[in-house]
Amino acid sequence: MQQGGSSSPSCSASTPHCFPLGHLNAAACGSETSPEPQKHEVNAHSAPAGLSRMRPIIIFYTWYLLGLALSVACVVCVCVWSSKWRGGFAWNGSGLQFNWHPVLMVTGLVVLYGNGAVLYRVPLTWGQNKLPWKLLHAALMLLALILSIVGLCAVFDFHNANKTPNLYSLHSWIGIAATALFAIQWVAGLAVFLLPCSPISLRILLKPVHVWMGGSILSLSIAACISGINEKLFFVLKGNTNGTLPYNALPPEAVLANSLGVLIVAFGMVVFLILSNHKWQRPDSRPEDMAYTPLLQEESE
Amino acid sequence: MQQGGSSSPSCSASTPHCFPLGHLNAAACGSETSPEPQKHEVNAHSAPAGLSRMRPIIIFYTWYLLGLALSVACVVCVCVWSSKWRGGFAWNGSGLQFNWHPVLMVTGLVVLYGNGAVLYRVPLTWGQNKLPWKLLHAALMLLALILSIVGLCAVFDFHNANKTPNLYSLHSWIGIAATALFAIQWVAGLAVFLLPCSPISLRILLKPVHVWMGGSILSLSIAACISGINEKLFFVLKGNTNGTLPYNALPPEAVLANSLGVLIVAFGMVVFLILSNHKWQRPDSRPEDMAYTPLLQEESE
Numbered sequence: 001m002q003q004g005g006s007s008s009p010s011c012s013a014s015t016p017h018c019f020p021l022g023h024l025n026a027a028a029c030g031s032e033t034s035p036e037p038q039k040h041e042v043n044a045h046s047a048p049a050g051l052s053r054m055r056p057i058i059i060f061y062t063w064y065l066l067g068l069a070l071s072v073a074c075v076v077c078v079c080v081w082s083s084k085w086r087g088g089f090a091w092n093g094s095g096l097q098f099n100w101h102p103v104l105m106v107t108g109l110v111v112l113y114g115n116g117a118v119l120y121r122v123p124l125t126w127g128q129n130k131l132p133w134k135l136l137h138a139a140l141m142l143l144a145l146i147l148s149i150v151g152l153c154a155v156f157d158f159h160n161a162n163k164t165p166n167l168y169s170l171h172s173w174i175g176i177a178a179t180a181l182f183a184i185q186w187v188a189g190l191a192v193f194l195l196p197c198s199p200i201s202l203r204i205l206l207k208p209v210h211v212w213m214g215g216s217i218l219s220l221s222i223a224a225c226i227s228g229i230n231e232k233l234f235f236v237l238k239g240n241t242n243g244t245l246p247y248n249a250l251p252p253e254a255v256l257a258n259s260l261g262v263l264i265v266a267f268g269m270v271v272f273l274i275l276s277n278h279k280w281q282r283p284d285s286r287p288e289d290m291a292y293t294p295l296l297q298e299e300s301e
Numbered sequence: 302m303q304q305g306g307s308s309s310p311s312c313s314a315s316t317p318h319c320f321p322l323g324h325l326n327a328a329a330c331g332s333e334t335s336p337e338p339q340k341h342e343v344n345a346h347s348a349p350a351g352l353s354r355m356r357p358i359i360i361f362y363t364w365y366l367l368g369l370a371l372s373v374a375c376v377v378c379v380c381v382w383s384s385k386w387r388g389g390f391a392w393n394g395s396g397l398q399f400n401w402h403p404v405l406m407v408t409g410l411v412v413l414y415g416n417g418a419v420l421y422r423v424p425l426t427w428g429q430n431k432l433p434w435k436l437l438h439a440a441l442m443l444l445a446l447i448l449s450i451v452g453l454c455a456v457f458d459f460h461n462a463n464k465t466p467n468l469y470s471l472h473s474w475i476g477i478a479a480t481a482l483f484a485i486q487w488v489a490g491l492a493v494f495l496l497p498c499s500p501i502s503l504r505i506l507l508k509p510v511h512v513w514m515g516g517s518i519l520s521l522s523i524a525a526c527i528s529g530i531n532e533k534l535f536f537v538l539k540g541n542t543n544g545t546l547p548y549n550a551l552p553p554e555a556v557l558a559n560s561l562g563v564l565i566v567a568f569g570m571v572v573f574l575i576l577s578n579h580k581w582q583r584p585d586s587r588p589e590d591m592a593y594t595p596l597l598q599e600e601s602e
Binding site for chain 2: 018052164165169170171172173174177193208211212216219220222223224226229230231233235249250251254257258261262265268269272273276277
């Protein structure tokens with residue numbers, strides 16, 4: 001569950017599992033023999049072009065593209081479920097307003113969030129200046145947070161319009177906890193890792209907490225999605241009482257929504273795989289390189 | 302989600318965040334300057350006894366004890382729910398047989414599993430011979446797997462006795478996937494990391510997969526538990542139809558079972574915190590030290 005952990009694997013120039021990015025290798029592999037921190041410049045073309053040395057990059061992008069494909073599949077699947085099987089969308093307190101809830105939570109709290117989490121792992125982002133990618137990371141996470149909050153508003157409005165109590169189920173407890181922790185994480189991340197007023201010692205102290213909390217929030221989001229899909233299918237597929245086939249007969253809607261749950265879990269596993277592989281970690285995410293120039297100074301350069 | 306990852310943080314003898322275990326420090330901190338792999342002997346008494354140097358160990362054991370306390374709380378909570386609120390236990394196809402399901406899944410697939418996963422992080426286990434702890438890790442995981450399978454048998458028997466279909470809900474899909482992956486993980490772990498016939502290159506290749514899959518299984522288990530508790534409460538707290546208060550009125554049983562869900566999530570977060578901290582990683586779990594003597598050779602020494 002490491003997004004930008006505190007360590008680096010040992011390897012030499014001939015170690016086959018390290019990324020073939022020329023002098024990036026020494027930094028990525030955390031050589032402790034260099035007396036001075038190195039500046040890292042990405043120039044993949046300067047690396048030996050042998051196919052065998054490109055293999056780690058190809059493996060990374062294979063997993064990354066699988067993650068993107070699963071992202072698209074999750075969003076398409078939840079949209080089809082809400083529009084085709086649940087009647088579409090509205091914002092009028094009806095069940096059609098509720099339909100925004102799964103779409104926005106899956107898109108925001110899982111898909112956008114997971115893609116924002118792995119952003120720094122993409123070798124294309126390993127330029128000398130981390131700032132644009134930090135801003136993109138923060139922007140993706142902010143968009144994810146906004147979608148999640150609108151998704152919560154959809155279900156609160158629906159409950160209030162139908163005189164249904166809010167926040168009684170375990171699903172709602174886990175979902176609201178995930179969103180609240182996400183909001184705290186985003187504000188703390190902005191204050192600690194982007195604004196220039198935070199001391200470097202605080203960044204070094206809080207980086208592992210940010211990484212651990214980031215992974216925990218994704219796990220909570222997935223648990224909330226699984227329990228929410230499960231709950232919704234028991235609510236709407238009642239068999240004799242509302243003219244549908246019961247959930248336990250596995251009608252097509254149940255297969256679709258269960259498959260959505262499987263896709264969400266598969267996406268989460270790919271995200272955790274990418275985050276857990278230290279060979280795919282951004283070179284200057286090592287703690288000794290965390291003393292980068294903060295936001296305002298970088299902007300003035 | 303690192304259980305025994307492939308990297309090690311850089312530090313010196315004076316680095317305050319490294320464990321104060323004397324010469325263990327150099328190994329734990331992954332110094333690349335030593336030309337020969339070092340043998341690691343645990344002797345905490347040989348370390349400087351200053352309170353400030355004991356701080357990392359105190360912090361580790363604080364989290365570890367919190368994990369143990371949450372383990373006990375989860376097991377007590379699920380037992381009280383099944384015995385006091387759901388009528389107790391039997392093995393006769395009735396609802397009392399179903400009651401074994403949450404108890405055994407929470408105890409096996411979450412509590413025992415999570416404690417088995419963090420075993421190698423306990424500094425007391427960092428002796429020169431890893432074999433006893435590998436065997437204890439395997440034994441704890443086998444016990445967890447057996448409890449989980451018996452927990453699945455309980456619900457299958459209950460469904461079959463009541464002519465209820467099996468494996469239709471998303472909860473059941475996620476739960477069966479978690480148990481199946483756990484079984485595969487255990488057999489693969491035995492074959493690759495304990496039996497002497499597996500080559501070292503295979504161990505090095507599969508260690509990160511074992512670690513990533515281990516974390517994924519725990520995440521799946523937690524998602525299955527949350528969705529299962531949520532589903533059960535909607536089933537049994539129906540309000541007017543069975544004389545109970547409805548779930549949305551949050552009767553005491555609902556508060557207890559929701560709290561069980563929160564405890565499970567908190568336990569999972571503590572486990573992931575311990576696993577994600579490389580400073581708490583067993584020194585000889587580094588890939589260059591994975592060429593340890595396999596089971597039969599170790600036994601014959």
